[in-house]
Amino acid sequence: MGADAGDRVGMVDARLGRRVGTSATPPPEVVAGCVERALDEDLRPDGDLTAVLLPDGAVVTANIGARSAGVLAGSDCATETFRQVDPGIRVDWRRADGDVLAAGEVIATVTGPLASVLTAERTALNFVGHLSGIATLVARWVDVAGDGAVVWDTRKTTPGLRVLEKAAVRAGGGANHRANLGEWVMIKDNHLFGTDMVSAVQVARSRWPDRIVHVECDEISQLVQALDAGADAILLDNMAPAEVRECVDLVAELEGEKPLLEASGGITLDVLADYAATGVDCISSGVLTNSAPTLDVGLDMGPDLEGLFE
16 A cells, blocks of 8 residues: 555544554454364364375465466465464565556465475365455555545445455555444434434434544435534445535535545445545545455465475
8 A cells, every 4th residue: 555545544444543553463362263263164063184194294385476466465374374273384475465466476374294384275275265356446446546646445244354354455555444343433314213314423422422423414404414413434335426516516615624434335446536536535435345356365385295295
């Protein structure tokens, strides 16, 4: 991620009073827990039956390689996978999360007992492929958005993997929307049954004065209400670029601190540049995490295995 993109992400987080930052490294305890659950799927209750067929004492050095170009993410998960299977496995990374990968590039070397390496292989590659796929797609969005807007993720994540996927978004140069339902108050149209926007914002402020209040608007008249209510952030939902620009211009005329403006809803790569040019602060899409193609990565031992069983 370039310095300019990192600065813009930091500014958005600062305006929201958060310290998420741009680090692509997820918390170690989250990595360990996700890896443990993933290995349980493969190894309980009877372990790796095929590995038993391999000769005792066989040691291998293998390469993890990128078979297609992309952006790396999930290296901590792969390392933790090999560690949990066998602490005797050594993983040496040539690249770090957030690095751009060329097709055919070796990104890590794995050395250890053959049976253990093969037991851990698929789970490790699943993490790297899935998370690198997210980082790769986010990087494309960030490139297209340019200096116009920060690319934001959503809560449309794989259950149980949200923290990892949001770290992958950061690896691709994007920024994180709220992490969960308790991080800030987000008032959407479905939350307004039996109340109105101004009242909802007022109640939220009185109950959680230290939390961001984010309001969804799908027309300019609602934006005016959100501004009158004093919302901290406003989601411009399913608006055309021209409507978004009109909202941006309206907010620009305000004196004092201005709310953060987010555009979302039906935005694709084909129209992303048009939205970024409106002056909106952030552009969000669930596609980044729930529809990113997996990056093709593999583990190769090479054709010459002579001396493998010495």
